[in-house]
Amino acid sequence: MSNDLCFLSATELRARIARKEVSPVxxxxxxxxxxxxxxxxxxxxxxxxxDEAMAAAREAERKVMVGEPLGLLHGLPVTVKDIVNTRGVKTTFGAVPYRDNVPTEDAVAVAKLRAEGAILIGKTTTPEFGSKCLTDSPLFGRTRNAWSAERSSGGSSGGAAVAV
Structure with missing residues (x-):
């Protein structure tokens, strides 16, 4: 069943979490x-x-089990593109000068995702500053197309597209 969870829609997962049929963990x-x-x-x-995602998932599960109000995205795993600031998680913009950049605050979009109960599982690749039609960067190399190594994964959101 666990691998099957990766192929359910966000709507279906959220409903199953609320019904306690599956846990955020x-x-x-x-x-x-x-x-x-x-x-x-x-x-x-x-x-x-x-580690951070599993800790957030355990907290999300606790809230479900005690009947606390749940956000619209409660317990759902999300990724964030590497040009969007995430508190405490490296944000490099795919660029060498920012290789060690760790923001102290979330971007507004990330804060809103977290406020609704979304759980950040990782940061996705992007070309340098999101500025190319191919997803490769001097820091992380080339992101491969999930369907064919002969094809591009796309532009600045190539990592996000492949992660889906």
Missing amino acids: EVVSAVLARAEALQPELNCFITLCG
């Missing part, structure tokens, strides 16, 4: 396992936030 664990397995071949993440 199961969902995040399944998604992280799949991401870790495919990363060496596809190179679509600059980082995976395994």
Whole structure:
């Protein structure tokens, strides 16, 4: 069942979490396992936030079990492109000068995702400053198309597209 969770829609996962048919821990664990397995071949993440994501998933599960109000994205794993600031998680913009940049605040979009209960599982690759039609960068190399190594994964959101 766990790998099957990776192929359900966000709407279906959220409904199953609310009905206690599946836990946020199961969902995040399944998604992280799949991401870790495919990363060496596809190179679509600059980082995976395994420990942080699992801690957030356990907290999300606790809220479900005690009946706390749940956000619209409660327990759902999400990724964020590497040109969007994420508090405490490296944001490099795919560029060498920012290789060690770790923001102290979330971008507004990320803060809103988290406020609704989304769980950050990782940052996806982007070309330098998101400025090319191919997803490769001097920091992380080329992101591969999930369907064909002969094809591009796309432009600045290539890592995000492949991660889906």
